[in-house]
Amino acid sequence: MLSDETMERAPLGAVPSASVQKDAPRDASRSLAVHRAAVIGIAVGLLAIVGICCWQYLPGLYAWLIDAEAVHAFVDEHAVLSRLAMVGINMLQIFLAFLPGEPVELASGYAFGFWEGTALCLVASAIGSSIIYAVVRRWGWNVVGLFFDRSHLERFSWLQHTRRVELVMLIVFLIPGTPKDFLTYFASLVGVRFPAMLAIATIGRVPSIITSTIAASAFGSGDYTVAIIAVIVAGLLIVGGTVAYKQVEARCKR
Structure with missing residues (x-):
């Protein structure tokens, strides 16, 4: 059964070849992996920025927390x-x-x-x-x-x-x-x-x-x-x- 992505990419009236059908799940998996890496990278980057900005305040924050x-x-x-x-x-x-x-x-x-x-x-x-x-x-x-x-x-x-x-x-x-x-x-x-x-x-x-x-x-x-x-x-x-x-x-x- 063809995936929605394959059907959307296929030209009107054309029948996707067997190789296209086979590669579609692989392409979708690769695209998802790229998006996952981007999301994780952004999250790590934001945490790093927050950590750098708060570094000088950590001693005072720790003293306050205890x-x-x-x-x-x-x-x-x-x-x-x-x-x-x-x-x-x-x-x-x-x-x-x-x-x-x-x-x-x-x-x-x-x-x-x-x-x-x-x-x-x-x-x-x-x-x-x-x-x-x-x-x-x-x-x-x-x-x-x-x-x-x-x-x-x-x-x-x-x-x-x-x-x-x-x-x-x-x-x-x-x-x-x-x-x-x-x-x-x-x-x-x-x-x-x-x-x-x-x-x-x-x-x-x-x-x-x-x-x-x-x-x-x-x-x-x-x-x-x-x-x-x-x-x-x-x-x-x-x-x-x-x-x-x-x-x-x-x-x-x-």
Whole structure:
């Protein structure tokens, strides 16, 4: 079957040759790779520019960040803006799924405390996941391919072969340390229903978010014992989750 690109390039009344049909997917893949490189290059360039511009302010910023009272005072003074900024940063991390989410969750717990920090992370997760679902549902691999290679998709191809893909995806989301943000993109590609995806992406992040926000909130309030316990629990969950994930993956491949 001919691709849309091949049909659009063919002259009116002409039948594309077998070589054209064969080269079309290759050309499309090469074009997507070029666009992916451009997107990544622009992102890296912007981050480098921001880093260079902020380099001289880093010592002062670090001194300010380790002063929990100063951070809390700033948050109280800029109540709306600070919360919108945290939600926006969290959403950006979800969009750029190759970036780890734990630092953002820790920052949210540190600045806003356990309850509000957790709530802000869940709100950002719901909004970001909804946008990803809608965009991927509309443009499919043309969008996903800008951030990920086919090998990343094939890594989770086993999920397509299980009859209860939504239940399995929820289990995977609940396991700490799994690539939840990439699975959000993957859910749209395999046709997971939107309500199910939203519930999975929100509920499934709760264990990871809670351990991060508890640790950061306790550290910010000076309760270092609770912070250390939370970090240890998070580490044990990640180790145990890795083992559990391997077992789920192996079982679904059968």
